Amino acid sequence: MEYLIHLAILFAIYAILGISLNLVVGYTGLLSVTQSAFYGIGAYATAILLTQTGMNFFFSVILGIIITAIVSFLMGIVLSKFNGDYYALGSFGFNIIIFSIFLNWQSLTRGPLGIPGISRPVLFGLDFSQNITFLVLAWIILAIIYFISRFIVNSSFGRVLKAIREDEKAIQVFGYNTFNYKMMIFVISAAMAGVAGALFASYITFIDPSTFTLNESIFIMAIIILGGLANLKGSILGALFLILLPEILRFVGFPTEIAAQMRQVVYGIILILLMLYRPQGLVGEYKL
Amino acid sequence: MPILKIKNLSKHFNGIRAVDDLSLEIEKGRITGIIGPNGSGKSTFINVLSGIIPQDKGFFIINGEKVVKVKPHNIAFYGMTRTFQDVRLFNQMTVLDNLLVVLTKRYAVGALFEKHNQLYLNKAKEILEKVGLWEKKSELAINLSYGQRKLLEIGRMLATSMVSGEPDIFLLDEPFAGLFPHMVKIVESIIKELKEQGKTIILIEHNMGLIRELCDHVFVMDEGKLLAEGEPAEVLEEKKVIEAYLGE
Numbered sequence: 001m002e003y004l005i006h007l008a009i010l011f012a013i014y015a016i017l018g019i020s021l022n023l024v025v026g027y028t029g030l031l032s033v034t035q036s037a038f039y040g041i042g043a044y045a046t047a048i049l050l051t052q053t054g055m056n057f058f059f060s061v062i063l064g065i066i067i068t069a070i071v072s073f074l075m076g077i078v079l080s081k082f083n084g085d086y087y088a089l090g091s092f093g094f095n096i097i098i099f100s101i102f103l104n105w106q107s108l109t110r111g112p113l114g115i116p117g118i119s120r121p122v123l124f125g126l127d128f129s130q131n132i133t134f135l136v137l138a139w140i141i142l143a144i145i146y147f148i149s150r151f152i153v154n155s156s157f158g159r160v161l162k163a164i165r166e167d168e169k170a171i172q173v174f175g176y177n178t179f180n181y182k183m184m185i186f187v188i189s190a191a192m193a194g195v196a197g198a199l200f201a202s203y204i205t206f207i208d209p210s211t212f213t214l215n216e217s218i219f220i221m222a223i224i225i226l227g228g229l230a231n232l233k234g235s236i237l238g239a240l241f242l243i244l245l246p247e248i249l250r251f252v253g254f255p256t257e258i259a260a261q262m263r264q265v266v267y268g269i270i271l272i273l274l275m276l277y278r279p280q281g282l283v284g285e286y287k288l
Numbered sequence: 289m290p291i292l293k294i295k296n297l298s299k300h301f302n303g304i305r306a307v308d309d310l311s312l313e314i315e316k317g318r319i320t321g322i323i324g325p326n327g328s329g330k331s332t333f334i335n336v337l338s339g340i341i342p343q344d345k346g347f348f349i350i351n352g353e354k355v356v357k358v359k360p361h362n363i364a365f366y367g368m369t370r371t372f373q374d375v376r377l378f379n380q381m382t383v384l385d386n387l388l389v390v391l392t393k394r395y396a397v398g399a400l401f402e403k404h405n406q407l408y409l410n411k412a413k414e415i416l417e418k419v420g421l422w423e424k425k426s427e428l429a430i431n432l433s434y435g436q437r438k439l440l441e442i443g444r445m446l447a448t449s450m451v452s453g454e455p456d457i458f459l460l461d462e463p464f465a466g467l468f469p470h471m472v473k474i475v476e477s478i479i480k481e482l483k484e485q486g487k488t489i490i491l492i493e494h495n496m497g498l499i500r501e502l503c504d505h506v507f508v509m510d511e512g513k514l515l516a517e518g519e520p521a522e523v524l525e526e527k528k529v530i531e532a533y534l535g536e
Contacts, residue, residue, distance in 0.1 A: 175364030
């Protein structure tokens with residue numbers, strides 16, 4: 001039962017990451033490969049504030065969101081100079097830079113030693129130190145992120161994002177300063193990933209740089225490509241599938257130690273098959 | 289009275305002079321044709337004027353305001369809107385959304401808290417009925433025929449005018465190309481209606497019959513330069529214009 005709860009918490013964290021990335025990639029058409037950097041910034045900000053200042057979880061998450069938003073804003077200014085494949089390469093570069101900072105700024109992040117002893121949240125007198133209560137918190141946050149994202153994509157703003165994805169020059173001609181739209185959604189998306197990072201740090205109670213590699217960004221990309229681009233429910237479906245994948249592999253007879261490794265291989269194969277036969281993903285509304 | 293003055297405009301691509309020191313004036317409330325053989329610089333001129341590509345030299349005076357650097361998102365605020373020669377729709381959006389997207393708020397924060405309302409829907413319906421596409425409102429733009437795509441683009445241009453209030457200048461880049469006769473009639477009537485409303489229309493077109501019928505004034509371009517100008521009936525008979533089109 002504890003293991004099921006663990007999977008359900010991980011699912012919530014990855015669903016948040018998937019939804020946040022879908023806003024940028026699926027709805028706006030910006031091929032960003034840097035989501036794990038924001039995930040990490042949120043995690044590190046929360047971990048450092050909780051362990052070194054003894055700050056309340058709620059305020060540390062808020063501060064983590066603000067720090068992630070500021071970093072993403074600065075990165076967004078640089079990335080706004082790029083389009084298409086160059087955008088992907090630029091974001092790729094940022095992911096590597098942020099990872100290197102996690103690894104090498106040892107006075108702040110403790111480098112490869114990581115940060116242990118991160119406390120579980122206590123919010124308004126409610127204690128989330130038990131996994132089952134943490135699960136409730138994670139799912140509530142997932143629901144909030146989902147409804148905020150749904151509000152965004154169903155607004156006029158969301159429609160402009162899709163138009164930017166389809167033909168940025170054409171929508172500009174009608175009076176839209178697309179820089180502002182792209183910047184806003186990039187920062188909102190990063191802030192959401194920061195929330196996922198805060199949840200992860202507080203749940204595992206230990207973080208180190210190995211969680212926030214480029215590989216993780218590709219895994220989050222795999223979630224949204226599998227579930228479906230420009231479809232929020234697709235991100236949830238993708239997260240569910242890829243989190244449960246090692247369990248599915250174990251169920252069909254792979255030994256435990258191989259099942260974990262096979263996850264990488266199988267999601268690589270799934271990505272290739274999807275690109276060949278269903279580029280919009282399971283329930284997606286947009287093809288890359 | 290000129291609503292738009294173009295002064296010494298130049299745009300070169302790797303040594304090719306697409307637009308070469310072009311100066312001309314567009315009168316308010318008239319349909320002005322821009323013609324010339326393929327590669328004469330007509331579309332480059334429109335693309336520079338609408339900020340899609342930056343000019344190397346020259347400037348514009350739009351409604352009395354000197355404009356040196358045009359950004360695409362500013363042209364609506366200078367009172368201009370346009371269609372594209374190669375039809376640039378938002379392909380994976382519905383026909384209705386292609387119109388709604390240009391009817392709604394321009395500022396990002398304002399747009400975030402705005403849902404499309406009945407007012408926008410009514411306007412979109414009115415325009416889609418005018419271009420004969422209301423029945424296709426839920427279809428993705430990519431699934432339309434070429435002619436329907438052209439009509440939707442013209443509808444989108446009309447929708448812009450309703451929101452920003454005063455676009456006075458309509459740039460139409462080969463709006464009749466590839467249209468069936470009944471579609472040509474729709475576009476013709478839209479252009480005439482715009483003129484009746486006192487709007488200024490700049491029309492790039494290869495169909496000389498339509499140029500003669502619709503335009504009050506014509507500029508002929510060749511190799512990026514102005515070759516001739518005047519009333520269509522006179523200009524189209526000029527020897528140098530015929531030579532530019534047909535060769536010597």
